[in-house]
Amino acid sequence: MSLLEGLRGALFSLRTNKLRSGLTMLGIIIGIAAVIAVVTIGMGGKAAIMQEMEKSGVNLFVLYGKSVGNSGQNAGSILTLQDGESLRRALPQVKVLLPASIEYASLEVNQKRSSAMVVGTTPEFADLRNRDIARGRFLSEEEFSADRRVVVIDQTLAEDLFGAGNPLGQQVIVHNVPCRVIGVLAKDTSSFAQFNVGPQNAYAYIPWGTWSDVFQSQRVDQLEGSTYRETDLTSTIESAKRILNVRHGTTNQYEAFNMQQLVQSANTIMRILTSFIGLVAGISLLVGGIGIMNIMLVSVTERTREIGLRKAVGAKEKDILLQFLLEAIVLSLIGGIMGIALGVGSALIASYLLNWPPLLSGWAIIFAVSFSIGVGLFFGFYPAFKAAKLEPMAALRYE
Incomplete structure (x- = not known):
């Protein structure tokens, strides 16, 4: 029997x-679709993370005291x-370094109050x-040097205090001190902002x-900065912490956060999710393979007389084996091809919906096709071998 006849x-x-x-x-369709979708979405998620990091600045870092915000802080x-x-x-590799002090306070405009x-x-x-x-606009050097009473608010605060009105030039009472609004920040439309939940x-x-x-305080809650080169980030942070401990006569009292840590955390989460869903997909493929074996065994039983008749007229064991x-x-x-179509469609x-770049993996598609063929060979071999070994006379007498 030729291969074409067998097909x-x-x-x-x-x-x-x-x-x-x-x-x-x-089972094969669901398993393959899950593998393709998970790999594609995972790659798109990583690409989106890197895009956001590059947009925000992969060289960013924030230095702060370990006990910042605690009443018992030294x-x-x-x-x-x-x-x-x-x-x-002391650190020429630092491109920008600026202080930031933060206080939660009330702001008021014409008896309309909001907290920020x-x-x-x-x-x-x-x-x-x-x-x-x-x-x-944002703060100017002149306003900063002269300690002018000006304020830049974000969109949330602008909507709370001014509604649809124009806030520019308006006075806002910040912690009982009047400040003039000079700018409104645009909303953060990054992928990370889309996942923020709650108020x-x-x-x-x-x-x-x-x-x-305004707050009668000289404290600095954190120092925010960036380095010229990404490769200098880790060493710069360690040097900065050592310098701060020497200046304040302390030991290991300062911490730092940088964007690379966020990248690593996001990649770790994506890897765990991908592995978990991949495991579920693997179980589905296994169940699908067992289903193929079960149906093929049923098919062998149903077609026992056909197998006996074919052997009686000259079919060889390899012909029967090849057929099944x-x-x-x-x-x-x-099933694999349908799973690929479903997986690619789901991933796109x-x-x-997530506003991630759709990155289709050629290797994932090749793997899916190869795996589906492998499942057919592995789980189809035993039923085919059983069919090939049937005795012609016994098969013809089968009811």
Whole structure:
């Protein structure tokens, strides 16, 4: 029997039992679709993470005291403006380094009140964080140097206090101190912002000196900066922590966060999710393979007389073996192709909804096709071998 004849016979057999063939392929379809979708979505997710990191700045870092915000914080370990100046002089690899002090306070406009995180910072903040301005502008060097009473608010605060009105030039009472609105930050449309759940804090930004006057405090909650090169980030952070501990006479009192840690955490989460869903997909493929074996065994039993008749007219064992192997392979291959189509379609839809780049993996598709053929060979061999070994006379007498 030629290979072409065997394929025709396999397709005829599958068409004869369409419903049974379809149900048998279901496990293969689901498993292959899950593998393709998981790999594609995982690759798209990693690409989206890297895009957001590059947009925000992969060289960003934040230095802060371990006990920041705690009432028992050692006064000697509190960061100061002089710490930032000292680090800038000692670390030439630092591109930008600025202070940030934060206080949760109420803001009021015409008896309309809202609460926000009031941040005292410098004019470089918007560029460092890569934040866009929707209206007006950010703080200027002149306003920062003169400790002007000006404020930049975000969209959330603008909507709370001014509704659909124009906030530029309006006065806002920040912790009982009037400040003039000079700008409104655009909403954060990054992929990370889309996953924030629950109530979100509003933010207002004022010059650090103004913040110090408003809240009667000289403390610096954190130092935010970036390096010229990504490769200098880790060593710069370690050097900065050592310098801060020496300046304050402390030991291991400062911590740092950087964007690379966020990348690593996100990649770890993606890897765990991909592995878990991949395991589920593997179980589905295994169940699908067992289903193929079961159906092929049933098919051998149903066609025992046919096998006996074919052997009686001269069919060899290898012909019978090839016939049933081809049926199993065709069954799993068709299921694999349908699974690829379903997986690619699901991945593209998910990428569109998540606003992630759709990155199809050629290796995943090759693996899916190869695996589906392998499933047919592995789980179809025993039924095919059993059919090939049937004795012609016993098969012809089978009822």
